[in-house]
Amino acid sequence: MSQGEPNSSPAQFDVFVTYQSILQNEEISTPLAAILTLTQLIEKSSAGTMFELVQALNDGAEILKQRTPNPISLNAGCELFIAFVTLFPHDSDSFSDLKTELVKQGRNYATEALTYRDKIAALALGFIEDDSVILTHSYSRVVMKTLLRAHERKRISVYVTEARPRGLGLRTYDELTAVGIPCTVVLDSAVSYVMDKVDLVLVGSEAVVESGGLINAVGSNQIAIIAKAANKPFYALAESYKFHRLFPLSQYDLPTHNPNVLSFPPASVSTSLPTKGAVIGSGLQKITPAEGSRSMTQEQVARNPNVDYTRPDLISLVFSDVGSLTPEGVSQYLVGMFAG
Template identity: 75%
Template sequence: MASPESNRFDLHATYRQNLQNHEISPPLAAILALSELVVNSGAGTMFELVQELHDGAEVLKKSTTNPISLNAGCELFIAFVTLFPHESDSFAELKSELMRQGQKYAREAIAYRDKIAELMLGFIKDDSVILTHSYSRVVMKALLHAHKTKRISVYVTEARPRGLGIKTYEELTAAGIPCTVVLDSAVAYVMDKVDFVLVGSEAVVESGGLINAVGSSQIAVIAKAGNKPFYALAESYKFHRLFPLSQYDLPTHNPSILSFRPPQVTAAPSSPSGVSPDHQNEAINGTSSATPAAPSSRTMSADQIACNPDVDYTRPDLISLVFSDVGTLTPEAISQYLVAMFAG
């Protein structure tokens, strides 16, 4: 059997091309790419086709350092193909129908964010102060929708190292929503000023927990301590049959993340002419009037950033509700929904 990599059809290129559409998230891009793989497949039986889809999913997962969201889409499409009723006159017709159904689902799924935004609207009161983290398309949809009828103000974390909170700030400010960027290290400082926390998701897992941009877990811990609701927004195609018990069970974790490296000894800089060691200490301790070092000299290097995680896992006991296109779910209901969804 020919593998997806050996066929003329370029699965990865198709996936990347789908992502060029801002409305298409990684799970939908994966579904669309696998839909095209079906019709380009040389498989002659359903068993061969499903195997080729699994191989294709592996190709896509190996192409990214964070395959979690992408894998949720692959998992959903493969389950759909497996459970799809065989009513076509020929296998070629069946493959064409599977491709059409996959593309139809992706087109309809784009509207899921509108449904979630409308569902979330009932939980946003006038003059609400909201804290959000990083950048999320579904969260942006919910906030912009609420802004049409209600007065809201938003705190958004900077979300280092990618700084995607700045993108959120720019879009909210352009829409006329009062917005302030908060240091990631100042979340506890600002928590008393907010009514609730609202975050997006990379995936919602079978435990009812959440995988999202790193920093989400600590925000949830602080929200719990401050007795503030922590709401997550997630399209149903991000529901993932994964059951992590800790941060280190995530597929994105590897031995290099947060590992200790041998220290690199560098020669101490010589004292500038005419500056005593005591005066150097004053500058270090902040008691001197000398100009402080430029901030750029104290930022993390690319090497240091690479040793840190991109996403983290938020436990279900820290999540108040998950708003999805299939309804408002408690973390406990997520597992039941996932079992029903994949059982057909």
């Protein structure tokens, strides 16, 4: 067996293809897709002992990690499921029966987990007052569920960041305005400008880590810093399967950080000068169409991070399917969860 290949028949089961297929369902998040993929791996595996099965799961998880540009939330799902398999009582009559039961439990968990966003929305609703002005960042399914639930019962208005470079805030804007929620897109660079008009901040999550800190779409950290300075509550919404045994101390401890992030291009690479077109007159700068249509190159985008880390002291509460937790509460929950 080659290194990194799961202990199952590769001709019959491709772990990455299975994972991508499951992700086609818009309702299934990355960690849940990972759990369902590993569940199928158990079903297809020829492992005859628990040691072989856990090795196959670890190998499958490693393949997913290596082939995914941002594996943080994927790792959270794999870690949770492998811990569950390891701690599961081994009292079945045969190992085959045990594998059958693990597959059943994995699928039952995924079905139940699809209800978590409703639980979180119901919990967060109590912290949203009538006529609230909410700031959110990028696009998050659990945040969308919460905002739609709030709209059914209260009057709310929403500012959403554009969330460069992917611009997913525009998707949030489209979906909110489609149901009649007043919404305005805010430049990422205008968060400080708009914060005084905001009552609270709601963001989703890639993962909530062992320190109680948050990993989310890049820009979340600076929003949290500004919210803290303005004395506005900053709430993170996260399903418990996104709780991750990771303890970053800075941005550069994230698994997604690599030497290319924020690196300087070689000195031999020339940079283009600004297009001429600025004129003096009436105190304003006139911009030609060529200047106005500029955008970052793919190389420039690639040198930027796609997620960042928000320290726990900047987070007011984490709303989850297991309750509203302080960042310290997340740490305690994680310890209990992986201690069995």
